[in-house]
């Protein structure tokens with residue numbers, strides 16, 4: 001337990017999450033700067049400053065496994081730490097010299113690892129665009145789910161992602177959660193059709209965040225429900241290219 005600064009938990013949602021057992025888990029007390037108390041820290045060097053004035057209002061969900069479809073090994077941590085032996089597997093050859101990162105990785109078990117301070121800019125989205133803004137890394141949090149693009153994800157991963165997003169939304173003006181496939185359509189396909197946005201909606205419980213899977217876009221984008229009134233071209237394009245890929 002800790003005497004850290006706390007806020008009342010709202011409905012005790014985070015307090016029931018288990019893990020650290022820290023008082024005020026739902027408040028800012030679950031953060032140390034941009035590090036989440038409930039993640040295992042795996043600091044890596046692949047990050048930089050966010051541009052001045054950047055508002056962190058977007059979370060981007062990815063999927064990763066190294067080698068693809070093999071879970072539980074140390075390769076993801078090695079990759080983000082620039083320590084991956086690129087000769088160890090044929091798939092790794094293409095990763096030689098690639099320096100990337102995400103703020104978080106959520107293992108199949110639901111364990112959360114953090115690689116980059118959320119106040120810093122992680123290198124996960126690459127060339128990307130969302131709601132008329134380019135370079136989504138500037139204003140987003142990158143979350144990798146251990147998994148295979150298009151394949152399914154585990155219930156503990158949805159639960160952990162929900163907990164993490166609720167905690168993030170208390171520290172940052174987070175407004176929306178999308179997939180990498182939505183901010184880089186045609187170039188990236190993760191997490192893919194096996195990720196069930198409705199399951200994430202359930203894991204978020206009462207937290208108001210817009211998910212890419214929240215239909216219909218027209219209802220979503222009205223002043224009354226506090227979404228942006230104007231649907232820009234980027235969003236329209238993304239909606240057109242992604243809605244068909246959503247489960248169910």
Ligand SMILES: [Zn+2]
Pocket residue numbers: 061062063124180188190
């Ligand atoms: Zn990705």
